[in-house]
Amino acid sequence: MAFLLSFAALIPLDNLGHYIQWHFIEISIANLIVMILMVVTFIVALVAPFPGRSRRKENR
Amino acid sequence: MSTSEIDRQWTTRLRRRVEGKLPPEKLLPDTQPTYVSSWIYVFGIATLSSLGVVIGTGCILALRGPQWWHGSAYGHFINSMHLWSVEIFFFAMVVHLWGKFAMxxxxxxxxxxxxxxxxxxxxxxxxxxxxxxxxxxxxxxxxxxxxxxxxxxxxxxxxxxxxxxxxxxxxxxxxxxxxxxxxxxxxxxxxxxxxxxxxxxxxxxxxx
Known part of the structure; x- marks a missing residue:
C-alpha cells in the first residue's frame, strides 16, 4: 500500500489540469500525450517486425 | 412431411444460407494469410479483448452499486479497471481504424x-x-x-x-x-x- 501511495505521489491528480493553447486550439497535456502515444504506436505497429513472420515466409 | 415441404421451411433455408456463407472452417479458421503477421493486425483483437474487460467489470459494478464502487478499496479497483479498459479500448480502436483506413x-x-x-x-x-x-x-x-x-x-x-x-x-x-x-x-x-x-x-x- 505504501508503495502504491508513493507511486501515486509522483503524479499529483488533485491539481488543476495543464492545458496548451494555440490560437483557438486548446488541449490538455494528458489528451495530447495520449494522442502522441497513439501516433507512435501506429508507426511502430507498421515498422516493427512481427515474431515468426520470416519463418512463415520460409514455409510458404 | 415431404422433401419439398422441408426445403420450404424458413429454418432449412436459413441453415443452408448460413452454411454456404459461413462454413465452420471460415467461422473458426486455424490459419490466416501471411500478410496478417504484422503488428497492425493486432489492434482489432486488442479492441475486442478490452471490450470484454469493459463488459466484465461493468457487470461487477452493476452487481455491487455506486456506494460500493465509491466507498471501498475493491470497488475503487474494479471502477479503475472499468475506466482503464475503456481507455485501452478506444486507444486500440483508433489505431485499428487508422490501420484499416490506410489499407x-x-x-x-x-x-x-x-x-x-x-x-x-x-x-x-x-x-x-x-x-x-x-x-x-x-x-x-x-x-x-x-x-x-x-x-x-x-x-x-x-x-x-x-x-x-x-x-x-x-x-x-x-x-x-x-x-x-x-x-x-x-x-x-x-x-x-x-x-x-x-x-x-x-x-x-x-x-x-
Missing part, C-alpha cells in the same frame, strides 16, 4: 464490414459519454451540466436529458452496450465471411 479495408465487397465498424465506433463514443455522466459523483454532475447546453442546442434534449441520471444510466448499461456488442458481433462475422483485407501490393484483384 482501404472496404475493398473487395467489405463495405458492410467497414460500416459496422464505423457505427460501433459511434455507439462506443455514446457509451463513453453516458458513462461520464453515470458516475454518480461531483464529476458527473459537472460534466452533465456542461453537456446539457450542447445537447439542447441540437434539439435532442427533449428526448435525451443528460441531467436525468436514471435515463443516462439505462442508456449506459443497457441500450448502448447492447448496440456495441451486437454490432461488434456482426463486424467480426463480416470479417470471417469476407476474410481479412489483403495489402495493396498483393495485386489489383482484391480477394473476397
Amino acid at each position: 482501404a479495408a472496404w475493398r473487395g465487397g467489405r463495405a458492410l464490414t467497414w460500416m459496422t465498424g464505423v457505427v460501433t465506433f459511434l455507439v462506443s463514443i455514446g457509451a463513453g459519454f453516458t458513462g461520464y455522466v453515470s458516475q454518480s459523483n461531483f464529476d458527473s454532475q459537472w460534466i452533465s451540466t456542461q453537456a446539457k447546453d450542447g445537447i439542447n442546442a441540437t434539439g435532442a434534449g427533449a428526448y435525451f436529458n443528460v441531467l436525468n441520471l436514471g435515463q443516462m444510466l439505462m442508456w449506459h448499461i443497457v441500450l448502448l452496450p447492447l448496440g456495441a456488442i451486437v454490432l461488434t458481433g456482426m463486424h467480426v462475422l463480416m470479417v470471417r465471411i469476407k476474410g481479412v483485407v489483403p495489402p495493396f501490393e498483393e495485386g489489383a484483384e482484391v480477394a473476397e
